[in-house]
Amino acid sequence: xxxxxxxxxxxxxxxxxxxxxxxALLNAQMAHECGGRFLVRIEDIDTVRxxxxxxxxxxxxxxxxxLQWEQPVRRQSEHFEYYKKQLEKLKELGVLxxxxxxxxxxxxxxxxxxxxxxxxxxxxxxxAPLYPGGPQETAAPDTPHAWRLDMTKALALINxxxxxQEAGNGPAGETAEVxxxxxxxxxxxxxxxxxxxxxxxxxxxxxxxxxxTHVVRGQDLFYATSVHRILQHLLSLTPPCYHHHxxxxxxxxxxxxxxxxxxxxxxxxxxxxxxxxxxxxxxxx
Ligand code: GLU
Numbered sequence: 472x473x474x475x476x477x478x479x480x481x482x483x484x485x486x487x488x489x490x491x492x493x494x495a496l497l498n499a500q501m502a503h504e505c506g507g508r509f510l511v512r513i514e515d516i517d518t519v520r521x522x523x524x525x526x527x528x529x530x531x532x533x534x535x536x537x538l539q540w541e542q543p544v545r546r547q548s549e550h551f552e553y554y555k556k557q558l559e560k561l562k563e564l565g566v567l568x569x570x571x572x573x574x575x576x577x578x579x580x581x582x583x584x585x586x587x588x589x590x591x592x593x594x595x596x597x598x599a600p601l602y603p604g605g606p607q608e609t610a611a612p613d614t615p616h617a618w619r620l621d622m623t624k625a626l627a628l629i630n631x632x633x634x635x636q637e638a639g640n641g642p643a644g645e646t647a648e649v650x651x652x653x654x655x656x657x658x659x660x661x662x663x664x665x666x667x668x669x670x671x672x673x674x675x676x677x678x679x680x681x682x683x684t685h686v687v688r689g690q691d692l693f694y695a696t697s698v699h700r701i702l703q704h705l706l707s708l709t710p711p712c713y714h715h716h717x718x719x720x721x722x723x724x725x726x727x728x729x730x731x732x733x734x735x736x737x738x739x740x741x742x743x744x745x746x747x748x749x750x751x752x753x754x755x756x
Contacts, residue, residue: 475507601657
């Protein structure tokens with residue numbers, strides 16, 4: 472049997488904070504404990520916000536923490552052609568459609584529906600409203616468009632209940648075999664007008680390409696695993712085992728943000744904290 476493979480996959484659209492450090496250290500520790508491999512992958516498909524400097528700083532912070540990972544590091548922004556090919560496969564299955572609505576059209580459509588119905592438009596597990604358009608959308612041939620998953624069609628094509636193996640737990644204590652719930656996400660975006668992929672698509676195809684066996688990440692991504700399992704099924708990819716961990720919270724009990732000065736590794740380091748102290752504060756020896 473080949474060795475288990477773990478990865479830490481930050482999106483450096485800001486500096487890494489204690490939450491990232493916890494996830495990276497946990498991945499490395501779990502890999503070490505089972506004789507597995509540890510990779511770092513840079514998820515920088517948002518090339519405007521994920522600058523070269525931030526990518527460089529992220530790797531530098533991880534090094535400072537004392538982590539070691541295999542080279543070369545996969546940077547998603549260098550592989551757009553690969554994601555395009557995966558998107559083509561989904562198009563061939565007939566489960567994607569061109570989505571033309573702009574952000575402001577989406578907002579207006581939802582406001583209008585809410586005022587007519589007097590109830591809130593359905594939200595996804597992250598609290599964002601579900602896409603109000605659908606596969607029936609049309610526009611002039613050259614109109615810029617995104618590609619969205621026709622969730623109803625995808626679930627009909629799969630036509631079997633799905634689960635994922637959860638070794639950690641979800642926000643409501645979900646663990647072991649967790650049932651996939653695609654409907655709660657609606658028609659997720661898989662490629663944007665200006666980016667030929669999305670977080671969901673590239674994370675799934677890269678985990679498979681890199682032979683990741685254990686996805687260890689924060690509970691904020693727990694429910695997104697439903698979308699990931701659906702894409703794995705459609706693209707015939709072997710699913711990894713999932714382990715979602717609790718998030719590092721600030722003193723007010725809120726999730727850390729990339730702009731919060733006091734918890735970025737850079738600032739803690741500038742304030743004189745050692746990597747050892749950071750590791751200890753997060754519960755690692
Ligand atoms: N790049 C994602 C993030 O920073 C994490 C992806 C994952 O671990 O699945 O939120």
